[in-house]
Amino acid sequence: MNETKKRKIQSLRGMNDILPGEAEFWNLFEEVVRDTLASYGYRPLRTPIVEATPLFSRAIGEVTDIVEKEMYSFIDSLNGEALTLRPEGTAGCVRAVIEHNLLAAGQRLYYMGPMFRHERPQKGRYRQFHQVGVESFGFAGPEIDAELILLCARLWDDLGLDGIELQINSLGQPEERAKHRAELIAWFERHAAALDEDAKRRLYTNPLRILDSKNPDLREIIASAPKLIDHLGAESRAHFDGVQQILSDMGLPFSVNPGLVRGLDYYNLTVFEWVTDRLGAQGTVCAGGRYDGLVESLGGRPTPACGFALGVERLLELVRAAGGEPQPMFPEVYLVHQGAAARRLAFRVAEGLRDGALDVMLDCAGGSFKAQMKRADASGARYAVIIGDDEAAAGEVTLKFLREEGVEQRRVAVDELADDLMGRILDSKEEE
Ligand code: ATP
Ligand code: MG
Numbered sequence: 001m002n003e004t005k006k007r008k009i010q011s012l013r014g015m016n017d018i019l020p021g022e023a024e025f026w027n028l029f030e031e032v033v034r035d036t037l038a039s040y041g042y043r044p045l046r047t048p049i050v051e052a053t054p055l056f057s058r059a060i061g062e063v064t065d066i067v068e069k070e071m072y073s074f075i076d077s078l079n080g081e082a083l084t085l086r087p088e089g090t091a092g093c094v095r096a097v098i099e100h101n102l103l104a105a106g107q108r109l110y111y112m113g114p115m116f117r118h119e120r121p122q123k124g125r126y127r128q129f130h131q132v133g134v135e136s137f138g139f140a141g142p143e144i145d146a147e148l149i150l151l152c153a154r155l156w157d158d159l160g161l162d163g164i165e166l167q168i169n170s171l172g173q174p175e176e177r178a179k180h181r182a183e184l185i186a187w188f189e190r191h192a193a194a195l196d197e198d199a200k201r202r203l204y205t206n207p208l209r210i211l212d213s214k215n216p217d218l219r220e221i222i223a224s225a226p227k228l229i230d231h232l233g234a235e236s237r238a239h240f241d242g243v244q245q246i247l248s249d250m251g252l253p254f255s256v257n258p259g260l261v262r263g264l265d266y267y268n269l270t271v272f273e274w275v276t277d278r279l280g281a282q283g284t285v286c287a288g289g290r291y292d293g294l295v296e297s298l299g300g301r302p303t304p305a306c307g308f309a310l311g312v313e314r315l316l317e318l319v320r321a322a323g324g325e326p327q328p329m330f331p332e333v334y335l336v337h338q339g340a341a342a343r344r345l346a347f348r349v350a351e352g353l354r355d356g357a358l359d360v361m362l363d364c365a366g367g368s369f370k371a372q373m374k375r376a377d378a379s380g381a382r383y384a385v386i387i388g389d390d391e392a393a394a395g396e397v398t399l400k401f402l403r404e405e406g407v408e409q410r411r412v413a414v415d416e417l418a419d420d421l422m423g424r425i426l427d428s429k430e431e432e
Contacts, residue, residue, distance in 0.1 A: 014119070014127030025326035029159070029316060030112060033132050036155045040147065042108040042134060047092040049114065053082035059091035059266060059294060063206040070117040085116035089133035090266075090291070090307060091298075097137060098300035106138035112312070124282030124314050134288075135307035137295065142242030144306050145270040145290060146250075149243075152274055152286055152308065153252055161318050164285060166252065168272045169260035170240040171289070172232045181207055183226040191221045211261045227258040239269050266291040270306070278321060279314055286310035330380030331361040332425065334402075336372040341392040349385065349397060349414055356418035358425075377402060383421060 011017055018026055034044075057067050072085040086092055089111055097103055112132040119125055134151070136144050149166065156164050171177065184207045188195060195203070199210045199218060211222055232240065247254055254272075262271050271289030279285070288308020295303040320326075333353060337346035350362045361379050363372045369386070376384040386398040386409075397417060400409040412420050 012127065014121030014125075016126060016128070021326055021328060024329050025316065025319075026312075028326075029312065029319065032158050033112065033155065036151065036158050037110050037134065039154075040108065040151050042110045042151075045093060045096065045109045045111045046113075047086075047089070047096050047111065049086055049116075050083050051086055051092050051095065053084040055091050055095055055298070056084050056087060059094065059298060060088070061206070061266065063202060063209060066117060070119055072116045072118060087117045088115055088309060089113070089131060090135060090294070090309070093133065093135050093307075094294055094298050094300070094305070098295065098298060103137055103295065103300060103303050106136070108134075108136050110134045122282070124279055124311070124317065126313060130312035131309040132312060133307065133309045135305065137303050137305045139306065140292075140304040142239050142246065142270070145239075145243045145272075146246035148288065148306060148308055149247060149254075149272060150250060150252065152310070155310075156274075159315065159319055160322055160324055161315070162322075163278060164274045164276045164318075166247075166254040166272060166274055167257040167260055168243065168247075168254050168270065169257055170229060170232055170236055170269055171261065171267050171271055172228060172236040173268055174293070176231045176233055176236060177208065177228065180226060180228045180231045184208065184210075187225050188221070194218070194221055208261050211259055222259060228261075229256070229258045236269060243270050262287060262289055266294040266297075268292050272308070274310075276318060279317060282314060284311070285314045285318065328380065330382070331359040332381060333358055333360045333383050333385055333421065334376035334379045334381035335360055335362045335385045335387070336369060336376055337363065337387040338366075338369060338372075339389045339392065342387040342389060345392045345395075345397075345414070346387050349387065349417065352414075353385075353418050353421065356422060358418065358421060373400075376400075383424075385417070 053071070053073050056071060060066050062068070066087045071087050074083055075081070076083050093109060093111065097107060097109070110133060113130060114128050115131050116128055118127060121127060134148060136148065156162070185203060188199070188203055188207060188210060192200070194217070196213070196215050196218065198215075199213060202209050208228070210218070211225065213222065244254070260271055260273060267289040269290040269292070272287070273284050274286040275283050276285060277283060286308055288306070290304070290306040292304045295301070295305055335346050335350050337343050346362060350360045353360045361381060363375060365375065369388070373384065382403045384400040384402055386400060391397050391411070395414050396411045397414060398409055399412050399417070399420070401407040
């Protein structure tokens with residue numbers, strides 16, 4: 001064999017395997033998310049991971065971090081189509097609701113899955129990461145904005161998390177942004193010498209994005225730049241007040257952060273982020289807002305919309321820090337067998353126990369009883385069920401207690417095994 005064939009192939013930088021132990025933790029997280037979302041009437045949607053590149057450049061905006069430098073784009077070598085691994089889920093979701101005419105009545109939807117961005121990998125920032133996205137269509141008033149925010153708060157609670165703070169802002173409407181934009185350009189022109197390359201490039205294409213810069217050197221100029229919130233007209237103000245009123249009514253603390261602009265182009269009116277100081281630099285765990293113009297700009301009939309996306313890795317990090325360590329999952333029973341008749345009975349017993357809602361791991365590696373018992377111990381199971389020629393001939397099994405000191409093993413009739421085990425498991429749960 002030549003050298004290149006033998007070299008180990010490894011996972012890509014910033015793209016992680018989620019191994020058993022960790023993956024159960026993810027499943028649990030996803031269950032909580034589904035339950036919480038169902039309690040608000042949100043329904044699941046699954047869209048493809050690959051979409052046509054123009055979908056993202058149109059939806060997210062050409063002059064954004066994502067479209068300028070973070071997308072995994074490639075040409076399909078078979079037909080020359082420009083394709084992109086989805087960097088976020090809203091664009092695909094909107095494409096799907098337009099394509100399948102889901103916009104007639106109001107829609108409340110959610111999805112979860114991997115997203116791809118070519119960023120510098122670091123804690124809380126990966127190239128393949130996961131989002132839960134929640135989107136609503138057809139609701140123009142502040143109620144849905146507030147509902148989405150309350151839903152987040154309930155989810156943090158259901159996950160056992162605290163210390164995640166809510167920041168909100170209003171980006172107004174495009175006309176209001178245009179006035180602000182002119183002032184913003186004038187302001188940054190006056191401070192042109194202090195701007196970095198990104199900011200200079202965006203000064204005339206998308207100055208609002210400068211406010212979103214992560215460069216600490218720009219912090220001061222950004223903090224004292226003209227505020228969009230001072231340019232809101234009466235309607236935008238009323239919408240923003242409406243959202244705040246519901247949140248206050250519901251006793252949900254928040255702060256208005258006039259510097260909050262989102263990294264994507266499609267937002268208007270309400271924007272919000274949930275931020276924690278427990279994750280270092282990558283402190284935003286959830287971000288969203290209203291995007292009333294997007295459906296129309298992607299070819300659908302004008303439809304108000306509002307949604308958010310949360311970062312699964314960052315939230316799981318918080319759950320872990322809060323002591324929600326993943327619980328390893330063990331089978332209840334490990335089934336040991338030797339000989340042809342025993343093997344046939346073993347399969348029948350294993351399926352029978354599973355019918356009775358027990359988790360059973362059947363030995364498939366063979367070898368001596370001793371070797372199989374070693375594996376039974378290592379499996380974490382509480383009981384070993386042993387079947388040899390003797391047992392097979394008698395229609396019985398030997399039940400061995402792997403976690404209880406001083407309890408003698410005993411023979412149990414096959415027909416009574418499931419009840420016997422279930423009784424023991426229920427008893428031990430009561431004792432706990
Ligand atoms: P950031 O400012 O951290 O780059 P963003 O504005 O690009 O975030 P959004 O597009 O709003 O992020 O995505 C919503 C959420 O998804 C973020 O708040 C974050 O929790 C998570 N997220 C975004 N990019 C990554 C990434 N590369 N790795 C892990 N999580 C991410
Ligand atoms: Mg980003």
